[in-house]
Amino acid sequence: MDTPSHDSDQTPAEEPKADPKDSPKVDTANPGKRKRLLLIFAAVLVVIAVLYFIYDSLVLSKRVTTDNAYVAAETAQVMPLVSGQVIAVTVSNTQTVKRGQVLMRLDDADLQIAVAQAEADLAGAERRYGQTAATGDALQAQANARGADIGAARAQLLLAQGNLDRAQIDYQRRQALVAAGAVSGDEVTAATNALRTARANVAIAQAGIAQATATRASALEDRAANTALTRGTTRDNAPEVLAARAKLRQARLDLSRAVVRAPIDGVISQRNVQIGQRLAPGTAAMVIVPVDQLYVDANYKEGQLQHVRVGQHATLISDLHGDDVVYHGRVVGLAGGTGASSALIPAQNATGNWIKVVQRLPVRIALDPKELRDHPLRVGLSMDAEIDISGDR
Structure with a gap:
């Protein structure tokens, strides 16, 4: 059986030819143009670098x-300097205030009583000073009176001394007549008693002088002690009066502080006080920025x-x-x-893996x-x- 013969001369299928239009174009016609573009681009980069260097040297390096x-x-902390109950708050957060503007008011009833008490204490101190000055004049008058008493006591001593001399002479006369029997015993006794009485009167007069002298010395000491309280002072500068006046100024100052005013111009921030709240001195009420x-x-x-x-x-x-x-x-x-x-716990970098x-x-x-x-x-x-x-x- 014959098998079909194959044509050995058969040619393989031809591959499709590439279209010349699909291939990339290579500009080989003008290579100088591309070189000029590259040179221009490089020049631009150099100019930019130079300009930046100049800008950095002249501008950036002179500014940080x-x-x-x-x-x-x-900021200013607003806080009362006296204790009291808040009866009015006239500002709120974000409000602009001027220096001296009223921010809040405290109940000042107790402070007014303190002012009245201080005024009474001042009046009492002034009166006591006037009384002390008047007492000094009275003590001086008493010292002068005691000087007059000394003069009277001395006069009494002279009188008693004269009576003693007369009684002494009378006694001596009668004593000389006793031997002759010219005087009776009663007369001698009477003369003796008169002599004794005269001597006693002299002693009493001397004691009166001593007493008057001591009384005058005591009056002078009282006068000196009183003078020491008022020496170099007047009612306006007496220590007790000055102390009472200082207490009055403090009371009035506390009364004025019942009205809290803005210490600076600014804006209210962090207001944390309400009407009816009782504040102690130093309690932060608000902040002024x-x-x-x-x-x-x-x-x-x-x-x-x-x-x-x-x-x-x-x-x-x-x-x-x-x-x-x-x-x-x-x-x-x-x-x-x-x-x-400055942190509460400063950083400690003493470790093996420390990074700056x-x-x-x-x-x-x-x-x-x-x-x-x-x-x-x-x-x-x-x-x-x-x-x-x-x-x-």
Whole structure:
């Protein structure tokens, strides 16, 4: 059986030819143009690098910036200086107040009683001083009277001495006549008794002089003691009067403190007092933030502080007002330590796996009060701070 024969001359199917339009075009016609483009691109990069170097040398290197800055202020704590029950509160949180404006009132009934008592004590002290001065004059009069008593006692002594001399002579005469029997015994006895009486009267007169002298000395001592209480003083500057007057001033001062006033201009914050509440001296009632006396604490990295000095000028931008409002300030001080060093538990890096962490130091920048009035800020807001250090380089 014949098998069909195969044509050995049969050619394989031809592969489809690629379309020349589908192959990528290679610009081999103008290689110089591509070279010029590369040179222009390289020149642009060099110019940009040079411009950045110049900008960094002339501008960036003379300024240090940070966005880790926040608004702060020296707030005023409002607290009563006397105890009492709150009967009125005239302000609320976010309210703007002026210095001297009434913030709250305390019940002053007890304080008014204290003022009345102090006034009575002052009047009593003035009267006691007047009484002491009058007593001194009376004691001087008594001393003068005791001097007159001494004169009277001396006169009595002279009289008694004269009676004694007369009785002595009478007694001697009768005693001389006793031997002759010219006088009776009764006469001698009477003369003897008269002599004794005269002597006793002399002794009494001498004792009267001594008593009058002692009384006058006592009166003079009383006068000296009284004079010591008023010497060099008047009713206006007597110590007791001054003490009573000081107590009266204190009572009046306490009465005035029943009305609590704003110590500074600012905005009320953290008000935590209500009507009817009884406050003790020193109890924090509210806080006043002086919005026109704000400053910024900018936390700069330690590597940025080499040329930062007090007095350098700074510009600041707040997130609140945006880039359209630029604040101007001045560096007034650098903190004495970093925030980590001032923490309750300072960081301890004495470990084997210690990793250095760049520290930040607060730099205080005072703001222009006029700019603050035109564009108010609030404590705690974020700021971008830039300090011009060109003057230190």
